[in-house]
Amino acid sequence: MTNFTADVSQIIVFIGVMAFIVSVITEALKKWTWFDRKVPTALTVILLSLILCPVCLLGLAAYYGVAIEWFMVFASFIAAFIVALVSMDGWERVTELAEKLIRK
Structure with a gap:
């Protein structure tokens, strides 16, 4: 049971780290206006x-x-789709919270 717990923990850490990396790269790519207009964010992720x-x-x-x-x-391809789901939903939640907390 200890190995199972360790393996699940490693999988969750991997998905979290990969979702963070994908999100950061996506945000950097969205700074290019021509790229942001041509390619939808979900497809990029x-x-x-x-x-x-x-x-x-x-x-x-x-x-x-x-x-x-x-x-x-x-x-690895199944993990890629899980990472994409976490990345897409994660940034939407963060920006939604930021908009609520930071009022201009």
Whole structure:
């Protein structure tokens, strides 16, 4: 049971860190007005997640010497969609709270 708890904790940390990275990169890309007009934010988040999650997960597996199996690649794409959902909803909540708290 201890290994299960540790594994779940690592998965949650990975999703949180990846959601933060995806959100920061998305916000940086939205500063470019031509990019923000051409590409919807949700699409940007999904594409960044689909690129960064497999690269990071498989990169970590290679770094630690773990043999990369087919299910790891599949799991990285599932994690990418979870990261995209957390990233999209997370920024909306933060901006909503900021608008309520910071009145101009």
